Amino acid sequence: MSEIFMPRLSDTMEEGVIARWTKKPGDAVKAGEVIAEIDTDKATMELEVFEDGVIEQLLVEEGATVPIGQVVALVGPGAGGGTGGTTTAAPAAAAPEGPAAREPGTRVPMSPLARKIAREHGIDPDTLAGSGPGGRVVRQDVEAAIAALAPGGGAASAPGTGAPQATPAAPSGTGSKAAPAGGPPPPAVVAGPAAAAVPAAGTTAGAAADATEIPLTQMRKATARRLTESAAVPHFDLTIPVTVDPLLAFRADINARLAEDGVKVSVTDLLVRAVAVTLRRHPKVNSSWDGDRILQHRRVHVGMAVAIEAGLIVPVIRDADAKGLSVLARESKELAEKARAGKLRPEEFSGGTFTLSNLGMFGIEQFTAVINPPEAAILAVGASVAEPYVEEGALRERTVIRLTMTSDHRVLDGAVSAGFLRDLKQTLEEPLRILL
Amino acid sequence: MNAEPAQITYRQALNDTLRAELTRDPNVILLGEEIGKFEGSYKITAGLLKEFGPERVRDTPIAEEGFVGAAIGAAMLGLRPVVEIMTLNFSLIAIDQIVNHGAKIYGMFGGQTPVPVVIRFPGGGGQQLAATHSQNLEVWYAHVPGLKVIAPSTPADAKAMLTAAIRDDDPVIFLENLALYNTKGVVPDGEQVAEIGRAAVVREGTDLTVITYSRGTLIALEVARRFAEEGISLEVVDLRSLRPLDRATFCESVRRTSRAVVLEDDWLSYGIGAEISATLMECAFDYLDAPVRRVAAAEVPLPYAKPLELAALPDAEDLARVVREVLAATGFRS
Numbered sequence: 001m002s003e004i005f006m007p008r009l010s011d012t013m014e015e016g017v018i019a020r021w022t023k024k025p026g027d028a029v030k031a032g033e034v035i036a037e038i039d040t041d042k043a044t045m046e047l048e049v050f051e052d053g054v055i056e057q058l059l060v061e062e063g064a065t066v067p068i069g070q071v072v073a074l075v076g077p078g079a080g081g082g083t084g085g086t087t088t089a090a091p092a093a094a095a096p097e098g099p100a101a102r103e104p105g106t107r108v109p110m111s112p113l114a115r116k117i118a119r120e121h122g123i124d125p126d127t128l129a130g131s132g133p134g135g136r137v138v139r140q141d142v143e144a145a146i147a148a149l150a151p152g153g154g155a156a157s158a159p160g161t162g163a164p165q166a167t168p169a170a171p172s173g174t175g176s177k178a179a180p181a182g183g184p185p186p187p188a189v190v191a192g193p194a195a196a197a198v199p200a201a202g203t204t205a206g207a208a209a210d211a212t213e214i215p216l217t218q219m220r221k222a223t224a225r226r227l228t229e230s231a232a233v234p235h236f237d238l239t240i241p242v243t244v245d246p247l248l249a250f251r252a253d254i255n256a257r258l259a260e261d262g263v264k265v266s267v268t269d270l271l272v273r274a275v276a277v278t279l280r281r282h283p284k285v286n287s288s289w290d291g292d293r294i295l296q297h298r299r300v301h302v303g304m305a306v307a308i309e310a311g312l313i314v315p316v317i318r319d320a321d322a323k324g325l326s327v328l329a330r331e332s333k334e335l336a337e338k339a340r341a342g343k344l345r346p347e348e349f350s351g352g353t354f355t356l357s358n359l360g361m362f363g364i365e366q367f368t369a370v371i372n373p374p375e376a377a378i379l380a381v382g383a384s385v386a387e388p389y390v391e392e393g394a395l396r397e398r399t400v401i402r403l404t405m406t407s408d409h410r411v412l413d414g415a416v417s418a419g420f421l422r423d424l425k426q427t428l429e430e431p432l433r434i435l436l
Numbered sequence: 437m438n439a440e441p442a443q444i445t446y447r448q449a450l451n452d453t454l455r456a457e458l459t460r461d462p463n464v465i466l467l468g469e470e471i472g473k474f475e476g477s478y479k480i481t482a483g484l485l486k487e488f489g490p491e492r493v494r495d496t497p498i499a500e501e502g503f504v505g506a507a508i509g510a511a512m513l514g515l516r517p518v519v520e521i522m523t524l525n526f527s528l529i530a531i532d533q534i535v536n537h538g539a540k541i542y543g544m545f546g547g548q549t550p551v552p553v554v555i556r557f558p559g560g561g562g563q564q565l566a567a568t569h570s571q572n573l574e575v576w577y578a579h580v581p582g583l584k585v586i587a588p589s590t591p592a593d594a595k596a597m598l599t600a601a602i603r604d605d606d607p608v609i610f611l612e613n614l615a616l617y618n619t620k621g622v623v624p625d626g627e628q629v630a631e632i633g634r635a636a637v638v639r640e641g642t643d644l645t646v647i648t649y650s651r652g653t654l655i656a657l658e659v660a661r662r663f664a665e666e667g668i669s670l671e672v673v674d675l676r677s678l679r680p681l682d683r684a685t686f687c688e689s690v691r692r693t694s695r696a697v698v699l700e701d702d703w704l705s706y707g708i709g710a711e712i713s714a715t716l717m718e719c720a721f722d723y724l725d726a727p728v729r730r731v732a733a734a735e736v737p738l739p740y741a742k743p744l745e746l747a748a749l750p751d752a753e754d755l756a757r758v759v760r761e762v763l764a765a766t767g768f769r770s
Contacts, residue, residue, distance in 0.1 A: 111766070112723070113724055114725065116723075132765050132767065138725050139694065140766070
């Protein structure tokens with residue numbers, strides 16, 4: 001009898017999902033024949049057997065996730081024919097979710113750094129295999145898992161030089177350049193009204209019959225955990241209306257003039273740039289909460305919440321205050337496309353110092369976003385709306401966008417955030433300031 | 437090549453600094469055994485008796501408790517004595533004066549008088565001076581509030597830190613090392629006054645932080661150079677001051693590198709490395725990818741026999757081995 005293992009089908013693959021068995025116990029197979037389809041982080045591949053025989057047992061159910069190297073099926077010589085009675089009833093231990101090589105309930109030896117990174121990414125330590133002494137999970141093990149779990153393969157899009165084993169000196173690990181405080185950059189998973197969609201714990205019991213069960217993806221787990229964390233942040237919201245007629249005219253003018261160069265600047269790009277230059281003047285807002293201290297960041301990295309199939313993600317434009325509009329527009333377009341394609345690398349969605357969330361395109365006029373910890377504030381951008389106003393006794397019309405800033409009160413006080421918003425409003429209403 | 441500034445020895449830097457301070461401030465006096473006529477057991481005070489006379493450069497009897505006590509008394513009355521004790525080992529005879537008097541007087545007498553005394557001595561083994569003459573007991577003094585304990589590793593620091601020590605109003609233990617006296621380095625001209633209590637990142641790196649002081653700094657830099665050839669980047673933090681201890685500098689470093697090794701010349705148990713490790717647990721716990729390791733002297737009275745002495749003292753090979761173990765434990769590949 002020979003054992004069929006979950007094979008490594010790509011450089012970055014850590015585990016695979018048995019999408020479908022194409023044979024059943026008792027079927028005779030020839031060497032080279034396909035017995036299953038496997039979903040990897042990159043594609044669906046076929047699992048072939050290497051010798052003739054009869055399928056004795058399928059040890060894993062369809063849909064189960066299996067780490068590389070785990071036995072998924074047994075193929076016998078077939079002398080006695082198929083043992084028809086044996087079905088896919090797998091031994092419980094053989095079909096765990098994730099590479100749980102340990103006894104359940106045993107403590108996973110894990111370095112503090114690895115534990116911290118895992119916590120930040122919502123990764124369950126029990127699913128990790130440790131490469132350190134005594135099976136200790138170290139940073140590289142967690143980083144490999146993050147790369148494998150990133151939508152579309154995350155680091156899988158990196159050059160095929162064994163990306164999961166990236167040396168700890170790689171930027172995604174230390175983040176020392178991106179985050180002035182040193183240490184790994186906090187992952188920037190989302191902040192947005194989507195939090196409201198996270199059901200309250202305990203409401204699902206008993207409702208299973210009327211509901212479709214959707215297993216949590218790693219991204220959804222991370223989102224839920226981080227937004228729950230954020231809910232504990234004492235915060236306040238400030239809303240300010242901004243007259244955007246000059247801004248819209250400014251944008252139309254830029255795009256008309258630069259159309260030949262293929263540059264197209266969006267309102268969001270103008271907002272990112274305006275936020276970045278205003279942050280430069282308000283360093284207190286460009287801060288994060290670090291448990292026992294506040295970190296005031298010297299560089300301005302602006303994140304933009306992007307909705308993607310798998311959830312929400314916040315690609316980050318680094319040094320947004322130092323980039324011209326055309327560079328910024330191109331970069332934000334690229335990042336958004338990569339985000340939707342699930343191709344963002346970890347360093348492209350971490351280390352932000354401030355986040356923008358824009359639901360204007362859905363016609364939402366005003367909303368509050370949930371802070372993306374450990375950042376001190378987030379700005380929620382509503383739709384542009386025409387509205388009447390009175391000037392010198394006459395009724396006129398103007399276009400207004402409402403900006404709502406949610407601030408971590410541990411870091412920022414009302415007057416500080418209000419001062420930032422006032423300056424941001426001025427920058428947007430006199431859009432030449434955006435270029436300064 | 438001729439553009440390179442001249443280098444002087446650690447010994448010369450100390451000698452120059454004592455001369456400069458004796459010249460600058462008439463309240464500065466030197467006391468110690470054989471520092472005058474004999475010019476010091478390690479020639480740190482060469483020429484100073486001739487230059488400044490026996491009032492200010494005083495040979496004392498072989499009575500450490502007596503002359504350290506005298507220096508503390510003189511400091512209380514306004515002088516700035518710099519005491520040389522032949523080696524750290526003999527300071528034990530004066531430890532009551534240092535710990536129970538020098539360190540306490542300012543606080544216990546309501547701040548009526550500071551005690552601006554400097555007590556210099558070399559520590560360290562490696563010269564086949566055997567167990568009683570080769571000790572690293574600096575941590576005994578670093579344990580005591582009321583004292584400052586500083587340990588320069590380069591000629592430039594020897595100058596700037598001795599100047600700072602003499603001008604400081606607290607009692608300062610100034611730790612030298614037999615193995616450092618002949619080492620050379622560039623020493624900036626003119627007045628240099630270090631800030632006591634500041635560590636220095638003497639080599640920047642990204643992969644692992646070696647935290648050390650005094651003689652250990654030279655070893656760590658040598659090991660870092662060797663690792664650099666393999667593409668491994670070690671950061672070296674020279675503590676420079678054991679009390680006050682600049683925790684922020686090494687904490688910040690380890691939060692970046694996530695790996696730390698302490699190299700200390702004292703014995704492992706209850707040593708400098710224990711304090712550093714405990715601090716790292718508090719300030720960098722979530723950033724550590726492997727346990728902090730310590731490289732220290734073997735826990736024996738230092739043997740006289742050369743091969744045994746060498747085996748007992750921490751050296752570059754010991755440090756390199758432990759660095760490799762920490763790197764391996766975290767799956768590091770250069």
